[in-house]
Amino acid sequence: MTKREFLIRAGLLLLVLGIITTLVVLDRTRGNDRPQAEPTPTSTPSPSPSGTVVPLPTDKPGKGETDVIPTPPPGIEAIACQKLQQSVEVTVLDFNTHRSYGGIATVAAEIAAVDPDIVLLQEIDRFxxxxxxxxxxxxxxxxxxxxxxxxxxxxxxxxEYGVAILSRFKILGSENYLLPNGPGGEQRGLLGVGVEIGGQEVRIYNTHLQNKLPGLREAQARHVAGILANEENPIILGGDMNATISTPTLAPLTAQLVDAWSVGSGPEGTGPNGSRIDFLLASPTIVPQRAQVLGSAISDHSRLLADFVVPASTDCPTQPRDAKPRKKKSRSGG
Incomplete structure (x- = not known):
């Protein structure tokens, strides 16, 4: 049994035990509410002919007065699984922070203002x-x-310099792949994590492709597409691609994934020159609901925000989710 299967079965067992405990409590409560029987007149044991006192027979417990654990109703596992299988709306933010040169607290406030569930950050410094x-x-x-x-x-x-992923969902594991590089290029990478959403693992990826060498940038995008092609789980990919949607750079990625801007509204420019070079892409099963671009007082890139619906897992039994769907706040674009 794999660790995932163990966790799935453990989650369902806990849920079933909780339902059984509730039924026991309800059963006892109903027992306490039953009408009390009229008191039975006491009888005095009568002596036998030999003078020996013969005890009277004792009362047997009434029906339903013993503590019996009720049997769970049939199909309880299927009911529990259906409760766990719910689609989840997830808000994802992609943001090239420009290394937070203008003030890291302001960048944090700009992220918090849109209340995201997952954040993909590029140009991140460490020490x-x-x-x-x-x-x-x-x-x-x-x-x-x-x-x-x-x-x-x-x-x-x-x-160190690179990219980061933040998540309100528990991160199950991570990998960082170095992308192809060449003369005049800067080393770039692809960061991937697994998070559990709606009873299934969703793979989240973040990248920042080469900015000055188109041939190298296209090779990096093909490398990213090759990694994603081996994924069995649904995918959300974001990043600063340094290329627009109509270029060869994006072609191998959009061949697999859907551009969230298909439901975008408002101005779409994200990069320093006003072009849309920052993207959020997802597997066809993860459906974009809304997308918008929000300016930044700090970075030379705008924030790209999108809401996706992650469908419920089709497998039963399934694990409990790490986070429930949240009621979305109205956005001011702050």
């Missing part, structure tokens, strides 16, 4: 002198109350 020797990913995670993973792509002395 770099130029940005205050701060572990920026850890700072954001603490400020927002989220789990986080950092993917280092460039190391200089004690400092």
């Amino acid at each position: 770099k002198g130029g940005t205050g020797n701060i572990d920026q990913a850890a700072y954001f995670a603490e400020a927002l109350g989220m789990d986080h993973v950092f993917g280092a792509n460039v190391t200089s002395g004690n400092g």
